[in-house]
């Protein structure tokens with residue numbers, strides 16, 4: 001569905017990601033993991049056209065994404081990056097702005113646009129605070145609204161960079177359940193960056209492990225868990241335990 005072919009990228013004169021070739025499969029939840037600074041967000045930005053590769057290309061259904069028109073791309077792919085600034089508007093208007101890729105210049109929102117935004121607020125449980133200004137929300141509420149904006153955009157592919165950061169454990173699981181539901185019930189293809197290995201293990205179909213700008217491994221969570229690569233890359237020893245149908249990692253720092 002989305003394929004990176006021999007992609008290289010650098011922020012300055014040193015190459016950062018070099019010759020990355022990887023594909024994200026349709027209707028999978030794919031989680032990118034790896035230590036701080038290994039290039040996870042950069043990979044996400046290159047895949048979602050926020051950054052352009054220095055060499056190589058990114059294909060969406062075989063088409064080079066750099067050649068797609070902005071609105072056409074935004075009807076296929078939505079992105080939620082880290083540290084989003086709150087737009088100076090109410091929750092409801094922020095969610096409605098997710099419909100922008102479907103509006104012709106000067107056109108008003110249609111009944112359908114409003115119904116889709118309404119549903120997005122319902123699914124993410126933001127409808128109860130729809131009249132609040134975005135800058136008056138808690139971190140968890142704001143994250144739900146950003147997810148509602150992504151939902152209102154109604155794309156088949158969703159990129160999420162650390163969607164659970166700063167959230168308490170309860171909200172974290174709510175957000176991950178919502179992501180799983182979007183995938184299961186609406187067939188969304190979801191590619192996300194997570195630091196929490198246990199969330200990654202339990203909610204992903206595929207995991208991609210990165211280290212120093214390279215992809216070290218791409219596998220199912222089950223295979224990733226029993227292979228030794230995660231422990232090596234993070235410098236920890238890992239044990240996997242299962243309880244009530246879920247798997248968990250225990251890890252200890254190797255000294």
Ligand SMILES: Nc1ncnc2c1ncn2[C@@H]1O[C@H](COP(=O)(O)OP(=O)(O)OP(=O)(O)O)[C@@H](O)[C@H]1O
Pocket residue numbers: 011012016034035036037038039040041042043
């Ligand atoms: N705008 C930028 N300009 C210059 N260097 C950058 C820029 N953004 C990121 N980098 C560098 O590129 C490397 C990869 O950064 P990236 O944000 O992709 O890592 P990450 O794996 O997502 O990290 P983290 O887990 O800490 O969020 C890092 O060394 C970082 O310092």
